[in-house]
Amino acid sequence: MTQSLRKTSLPDRRGSAYDPWDHADRLGIEVVTRPIRTAHGLWLPEYSTILIHSKLRPGAQRLILAHEIGHADLAHPDDRPKHERQADVYAARNLICPRELEAAYQWAPDEGALVRELGVTTRLFRAFVLAEAA
Numbered sequence: 032m033t034q035s036l037r038k039t040s041l042p043d044r045r046g047s048a049y050d051p052w053d054h055a056d057r058l059g060i061e062v063v064t065r066p067i068r069t070a071h072g073l074w075l076p077e078y079s080t081i082l083i084h085s086k087l088r089p090g091a092q093r094l095i096l097a098h099e100i101g102h103a104d105l106a107h108p109d110d111r112p113k114h115e116r117q118a119d120v121y122a123a124r125n126l127i128c129p130r131e132l133e134a135a136y137q138w139a140p141d142e143g144a145l146v147r148e149l150g151v152t153t154r155l156f157r158a159f160v161l162a163e164a165a
């Protein structure tokens with residue numbers, strides 16, 4: 032039996048347990064950290080490689096990598112605004128677990144607290160909410 036090159040594009044775990052480094056590995060994407068001048072992260076389709084800015088804190092690198100994996104898995108050839116929104120939704124769906132969100136909704140007094148609890152940015156949180164409402 033022939034084995035397909037890409038077994039699945041789905042990550043092992045979502046939410047706070049989501050590991051984008053493992054996810055990238057499973058997709059056959061190389062992740063390289065470098066001091067980049069122009070962006071926090073870059074998807075280089077011709078090299079199947081994602082560059083992540085090495086000066087970012089690990090938590091921020093995780094969010095940027097989750098977004099760049101979206102570009103890679105959705106086979107985006109460029110970063111036009113529509114693709115940016117799609118990559119945000121892709122990242123948010125992996126970074127936010129509906130069960131964790133529901134638990135945080137019980138006590139978080141506002142969006143800022145909710146976002147901090149979930150470990151995402153306001154932009155990613157709003158992308159998630161808009162996509163789930165659609």
Ligand SMILES: [Zn+2]
Nearest residue numbers: 098110115118
């Ligand atoms: Zn992007």
